[in-house]
Amino acid sequence: MRDAPSFDEFYRSTSRRMVRYGYAVVGDHNEVQDLVQEAYARAWRHWGTLADHPAPEAWLRVVMARLAADRWRRLRGWRGVLSRTGPPDAVSPPGEDSVVLVAALRQLPINQRQALALHYLYDMPVEDIAGEMRVPAGTVKSWLSRGRTRLVALLPGVAEPELEVNDVA
Template identity: 70%
Template sequence: MRDAQSFDEFYRSTARRMMRYGYAVAGDHTEAQDLVQEAFTRAWRQWGRLSEHPAPEAWLRLVVSRLANDRWRRLHRWRVVLSRSGPPPTAPAPSENGVLLVRALRQLPATQRQALALHYLFDMPVEEIARETDVPVGTVKSWLSRGRARLAALLPDLRTEELEANDVS
């Protein structure tokens, strides 16, 4: 318990300074939050040894700096890869039927949406969906049946063939 108390004190006394430092290093508030949170997480994991360190705050600043440098390197590598491969292809606009289907799906309960997506987009059999969602097979069949019925009611003008022929993504 004493370790938790001393870490809490360390955190309270350094968190604001570390956020300012993280912002200065990263140039972005959200990025700074991520860096500082990760640094404090690492400090907590090693608090037994770190609490004996002559300058734990300096250690924390070093971790924030290294994490920021790692992220900058990763970002730079991604930029190099993207510059070599060119911009991604332009995604086609969604079809009108696709937009209507997505709108209708959003009106279904999450369980029915999940079952329909797993069954029709991933071609998963009912038994596998039941295992993945940890529910009985009969429940999955019910979700699929109710979901299809609700979609049919929400989309009376769309034929099944039209929905299957259109990309919903």
């Protein structure tokens, strides 16, 4: 059984040393934060047995070292790919239309945004959206209708597109 107070004490007494150790091994503070978090998450999952380990901090250092080695292996693979293919093309900034549309979408309730994105970006039919969102198909139709109506109001000068049979079905 996990004992939260003893784990909390273990974390408080070791976390600074683990961050310093990780930084010495990896050399990147952001990466170290991820590695330390993952190492403590693994320690928590095994705390029932790790609490009785003769050197739980040493166990944690081994986990950190393995996580760092895994990171380096992944990076080495990426470097190999980049050396063969070259760096990816630069991504151009979003166009004005995209910025305006995203700003308008952010003003919609989340359920309407999700329904619109699934329907128009993923070409999902209403029934599939309803299944994924775990709501009746009529609710999805309502969200789509209300979302489109609100977008028309938020995007002046943009005509409402002709509704296809699939949009209403």
